[in-house]
Amino acid sequence: xxxxxxxxxxxxxxxxxxxxxxxxxxxxxxxxxxxxxxxxxxxxxxxxxxxxxxxxxxxxxxxxxxxxxxxxxxxxxxxxxxxxxxxxxxxxxxxxxxxxxxxxxxxxxxxxxxxxxxxxxxxxxxxxxxxxxxxxxxxxxxxxxxxxxxxxxxxxxxxxxxxxxxx
Numbered sequence: 474x475x476x477x478x479x480x481x482x483x484x485x486x487x488x489x490x491x492x493x494x495x496x497x498x499x500x501x502x503x504x505x506x507x508x509x510x511x512x513x514x515x516x517x518x519x520x521x522x523x524x525x526x527x528x529x530x531x532x533x534x535x536x537x538x539x540x541x542x543x544x545x546x547x548x549x550x551x552x553x554x555x556x557x558x559x560x561x562x563x564x565x566x567x568x569x570x571x572x573x574x575x576x577x578x579x580x581x582x583x584x585x586x587x588x589x590x591x592x593x594x595x596x597x598x599x600x601x602x603x604x605x606x607x608x609x610x611x612x613x614x615x616x617x618x619x620x621x622x623x624x625x626x627x628x629x630x631x632x633x634x635x636x637x638x639x640x
Contacts, residue, residue, distance in 0.1 A: 482510040485517050493522040502545070502555045511564045518638045530558045530632050537615030544604045544614060548591045558632060565636050573636040579617075579628030 480486040483506060495518040501507045538557070545552045558575075565573045584605045593601045605625050608614040618627040 483513060485513045487517045489516055490519040491517045493519050495522075501561075503551050503553060505553055507556065507560075508564060508567065512568060515568045515570065515638060520638050522638060530555065530561060530630060534615055537613065540608065541614040541616065544601070544608070547594050547597070547604060548587070548601055550592070550594045561632070561634055565634065570636040570638060573634035576633040576635075578631050578633075580631050582616075582627050582629060584625040 482500075482504065495514045497510075497514060501510075504510050538555070542552070542554055545555060562573065565571070584602065587605070588598050588601055591598070591601060605618070605627075608616070608618040608627070609620055609625055612618055614627070616627040616629065618625055
């Protein structure tokens, strides 16, 4: 997968400690090997500088997480998996970073706008609409889905994790 710089996220074309701040925004759910990409991010981070991972995270309840990931994989087939907060914390621990600071927020979504900017599997927008509409009953995806103003609104759960790399 490209890093946006023309490089490979699993083998970044930069020297160790090349950057003061390393950040990833809403990409980990597309990675087949997120731990490997994270290790590369840490490698290119300067010791003492903050290492940031910015992304959505999966849900704590397995059934809701499965429903959310099923919808996201249909909405964008390049999605591998929205991982759990515990998974993300382990990335920091496994890389030898201190426990990250966490800041939670929600990214608002509205059904029809989301569908319009999506690339659903088989271009099946009707199925995507049904999946989102069906999530309202009992908040099946755990995203606060609700009927409002003739549409469905919900929030993607997101977290910013920040830790400084030791020297």
